[in-house]
Amino acid sequence: MADRGPAAACLDAVLRQDRGRCLAALVARIGDFPRAEEALQEAAASALVHWARLGPPAHPQAWLIRAGLRKAIDAYRRETALARHRAAIGRLALQEAALDAEPDQAGQIPDDRLRLIFTCCHPALEQKTRVALTLRSLCGLTTAQVAAVFLDAETTMGQRLSRARAKIAAAGIPFAVPGPEDWPARLNSVLTVIYLVFTAGYAAGPAAGRDLCDEAVFLARMLRALRPGDAEIDACLALLLLTQARRAARTGPDGATVPPQLQDRTLWDAAMIAEARALLAPPAPEAPFRLKAGIAACHLAQPPDWARMAALQARLLAFEDTPVTRLSHAVALGEAEGAEAALAALAPLAADLRAYQPFHAAAAEFLARAGEITAARAAYAQAIALAASPADAAFLRARASDLPDDSQPRKKEGRAEARPKSNREV
Amino acid sequence: MKYMALIYEDPAGAPPAGSPDWGPLMQRYMALAQALQAEGKWIAGEGLAGPETATTLRRRGGQLETMDGPFAETREHLGGFYLFEAADLDEALAWAAQIPSVDWGSIELRPVMEY
Structure with a gap:
């Protein structure tokens, strides 16, 4: 080079x-x-x-x-x-x-980048395409780098991108900033893409010289500079900063995931947190990213403000009533009101979230607190099988082996040996 | 640009003719047509007789085949269309969202090919 x-x-x-x-x-x-x-x-x-x-x-x-x-x-x-x-x-x-x-x-x-990002994030495009097109068009990633984000072959991603550009031209997707009537929904689509870019980077870490978390922060700052004074854009940037600020603390020395309430706070980035707090200080209308940033801010208190988090999660359901949002609500509710409340809220989600690791991890945690050790152990086993990263699997294995003895004979499982071994592996 | 809004619906999903909801529903289709006409955007629009009236034909190996019924075995069938002018997809989407069938069926919006 x-x-x-x-x-x-x-x-x-x-x-x-x-x-x-x-x-x-x-x-x-x-x-x-x-x-x-x-x-x-x-x-x-x-x-x-x-x-x-x-x-x-x-x-x-x-x-x-x-x-x-x-x-x-x-x-x-x-x-x-x-x-x-x-x-x-x-x-x-x-x-x-x-x-x-x-x-x-x-x-x-x-x-003209504001018009460009609204075009790239138009709801007439598939969500994955919106993310890919934004990374290619606004962040300047090469097609190969975008392909790497999705673990796609470069040619496959190249075809997806050119199909998207062709659709923009042929279907008449406008190169325009939406009017006030469409603004909230269309802005939400843009902010969701930015957040997906961030979470992709958060899960994968820097790859091929590009850190997607930084790219997402860049996009949010760009949007903010081009459309100052929009509380939802401020809230989106605050949400990214609050998550980014805890990045260094999210895995422990053994490589296992550490949940926010157990993290070493001296590793948190105080400047980012201060910037996020300042962004959230002015009053703003209730909107999805404002609520999500508010929820992230609840983790800053020691102990976390679970009651407030549960209340904010409930209000978020008015905008996004999805099984994953309901899961987050159930967890906050459980922390605030006890395991029974969490288990009652989790039960109706079982079918939708059967293949979703955080659901089984949450179920395991609250089953354990409710004293249902055998069920908790089974739920941890499912969560571990579905874990997306070795760090998450290590965290879950450690939680599972902290369970008190139940009545089941488990000598053959070799659990006492398994724990330190698995922690060294990751 | 010209756009065609293709209305796909399950005939059983719409309020049946003669029911109390039928009259107001027809009013909404008419109102959309009138609004498009008032803005000079209207080109055409029709409702189609039910899929049970369809005849499908195709020529294969020089042989013309005729079949009773619609081509696709789905519950949602093409039930009608609007053909209209719009500056871009956003305007077209705003018009299409006013087609009453959007409440129980699906509207597929396609630009008309330009040569």
């Missing part, structure tokens, strides 16, 4: 930082997502050649946008059979002339 020269290094840096900005500017001018994406890729290829010869330009972003516009005109010229393409060439030539009249400064290019 190091010997690719200053031109390639400059291009890599620009695409990493400002790919979204360049792409948004091109979609705004060309009015066609797939063509804009192609134009940017061709502009980047030609940048490598030109910049290697003459050195990187003073304003690489402006250079890429102008080159992209010319590439788009060239592409239309190659297929002038269609009358509307001839019209597009005229329109783009005017755009290019307008760019030429402006001084070459990146700061003067209007920032």
